[in-house]
Amino acid sequence: MTEPRYRRRKEDRPKEITAAAFDAFAEKGFAATRVDDVAKRAGVSKGLLYLYFKTKEELFKAVVKSVVIRRVDRLIENVETTELSSDNFIRGPLLSFLQKIPGSPVAIVIRLLIAEGPRHPDLVDYYYENVVAKGLAAISAFVKRGVDRGEFRQSSVSDLPHLILAPVMLSIIWGIIFKDKQLDTDTLIATQIDMILTHIKA
Amino acid sequence: MTEPRYRRRKEDRPKEITAAAFDAFAEKGFAATRVDDVAKRAGVSKGLLYLYFKTKEELFKAVVKSVVIRRVDRLIENVETTELSSDNFIRGPLLSFLQKIPGSPVAIVIRLLIAEGPRHPDLVDYYYENVVAKGLAAISAFVKRGVDRGEFRQSSVSDLPHLILAPVMLSIIWGIIFKDKQLDTDTLIATQIDMILTHIKA
DNA sequence: ATAGTTAATGACCGAGTAGTCAGCAAGTGA
DNA sequence: TCACTTGCTGACTACTCGGTCATTAACTAT
Structure with a gap:
C-alpha cells in the first residue's frame, strides 16, 4: 500500500505553476530561468507544465497577470x-x-x-x-x-x-x-x- | 588590384565593437543578444570579437564602462x-x-x-x-x-x-x-x- | 621580392534547453 | 475487478548559441 507517485489535481496545478514561476523569475529573470526549474519548483514534470501553458512566454504572461x-x-x-x-x-x-x-x-x-x-x-x-x-x-x-x-x-x-x-x-x-x-x-x-x-x- | 577583403585596424576595433554591442543590447537586452549579431553590426567576424573580449560578459562590462x-x-x-x-x-x-x-x-x-x-x-x-x-x-x-x-x-x-x-x-x-x-x-x-x-x- | 608577424576569418563543436510525445498510472464508474 | 478516461511523466529531439582554432591574408621589415 505505497503512496501513489503523484496525485491528479487539475484544479490547483496552474496556480502552483505560476507561483513557482514567479519565484523563479524573481530570482533569475525570465530569460535565465529554465522551464525545467519552474517545473521542479512546482513539483511537476515539464510535460505537465506544457499541458497548461503553451509556451514559456505564455507562462510569463500568466505570472504577470496573477500578480496584477x-x-x-x-x-x-x-x-x-x-x-x-x-x-x-x-x-x-x-x-x-x-x-x-x-x-x-x-x-x-x-x-x-x-x-x-x-x-x-x-x-x-x-x-x-x-x-x-x-x-x-x-x-x-x-x-x-x-x-x-x-x-x-x-x-x-x-x-x-x-x-x-x-x-x-x-x-x-x-x-x-x-x-x-x-x-x-x-x-x-x-x-x-x-x-x-x-x-x-x- | 581589388580592394582588400578587410583592413587591419587594431586601434579602432574595440571601440567599434562596444558601440555595436551597445546598440544591440539597447534593442534586445543582454541575454537576448547574440554575439554573432554584435559582430555583424560591427562589421567583423565573431572570432575577432573574441580576440578583444574574452567572453560575452566581458563585453557587457566594457559597454557599461564606456557609457559611464x-x-x-x-x-x-x-x-x-x-x-x-x-x-x-x-x-x-x-x-x-x-x-x-x-x-x-x-x-x-x-x-x-x-x-x-x-x-x-x-x-x-x-x-x-x-x-x-x-x-x-x-x-x-x-x-x-x-x-x-x-x-x-x-x-x-x-x-x-x-x-x-x-x-x-x-x-x-x-x-x-x-x-x-x-x-x-x-x-x-x-x-x-x-x-x-x-x-x-x- | 620575400619571409615573418599577427589581425582577421568562419567552419566547427559541444553544452544546454524549449518543446514533444508515447506510454504510464491515478482516479472513475459499472 | 476490470475497462476506460485523462492527468501526468521523463526520455528524446531539434536547434540555438557561446566559444575555439586552424587557416588566411593584410601589413612590415629587411
Whole structure:
C-alpha cells in the first residue's frame, strides 16, 4: 500500500505553476530561468507544465497577470468610498499603500517588465491599462475632488500622480539594483508626500 | 588590384565593437543578444570579437564602462567651480543636466543593470561607486554649501539627492516600458525641482 | 621580392534547453 | 475487478548559441 507517485489535481496545478514561476523569475529573470526549474519548483514534470501553458512566454504572461489582479482595484475602491479628508486620506491609507509597493510582488513584476517588456508589447499594454492607467486616473480624480472641496489649490499640478509615483519607482529600482546599499524608502516616500501636500494645499 | 577583403585596424576595433554591442543590447537586452549579431553590426567576424573580449560578459562590462565614464565627473566639476547662487545653479545647469538623462545612453545602461545586474554584482558595484555614489555625494556637498551660505534651511532633508533623482528615474523607466504613452519628462523634473527649492529655501 | 608577424576569418563543436510525445498510472464508474 | 478516461511523466529531439582554432591574408621589415 505505497503512496501513489503523484496525485491528479487539475484544479490547483496552474496556480502552483505560476507561483513557482514567479519565484523563479524573481530570482533569475525570465530569460535565465529554465522551464525545467519552474517545473521542479512546482513539483511537476515539464510535460505537465506544457499541458497548461503553451509556451514559456505564455507562462510569463500568466505570472504577470496573477500578480496584477485586484491590487489597484482595492485602492480605487478606497479612494471612492473614504470618509476621510483628502489630507488625511493621503497621509494615511494612500501613503501606507505606496510604502508597501517596493517590497511587494509588484516590484518584481516591474523588473520583469523593464527587462522583457520591449519584447512583449501586448503584455505591456495589458499592464498599462489594468494598473497604471487606473492608478493614475484614481489619483487624478481624487485630487480633483480635493480641489472641488476647497482643500487643494485650483492650479494643482497636473502631473501630480507621476510626482507621487516617482519616489516609489526610485525605491523599487534601488531595491532591485543596489540590494545591499540600504535606502530608507518609507521616509523617502513620506517626505515626498509631505512636500506635495504643502505645495498644493489651499 | 581589388580592394582588400578587410583592413587591419587594431586601434579602432574595440571601440567599434562596444558601440555595436551597445546598440544591440539597447534593442534586445543582454541575454537576448547574440554575439554573432554584435559582430555583424560591427562589421567583423565573431572570432575577432573574441580576440578583444574574452567572453560575452566581458563585453557587457566594457559597454557599461564606456557609457559611464566622464559623465558624472563633468557635473561634479561644475558643482565645485560654479559662481552661481545655489538657487540659480539648481534651476540652470543642474536641471538641464537632469533633463538630459532620460534620453541619454545612461537610460539604456540603467535598463541593462536592472535586467542583468543581479547576475553581475561586481558590475553593479562599479556603477555604484563611479556614478551613483559620486553623484549623491556631489549633490549633498552642494546642499551643505547652500546651508552654510544661508541660502537653504538648516534642516534640509537628508535624502534630498534621492528626491531629486526620483522623477528622473521615473522618466527613464517610463520611457523604457511605455515608449508610446508620452510623458512630459522635462516639466515633471522641473516641477519637482521647483517643489524642492521652495521647501528648503531659507 | 620575400619571409615573418599577427589581425582577421568562419567552419566547427559541444553544452544546454524549449518543446514533444508515447506510454504510464491515478482516479472513475459499472 | 476490470475497462476506460485523462492527468501526468521523463526520455528524446531539434536547434540555438557561446566559444575555439586552424587557416588566411593584410601589413612590415629587411
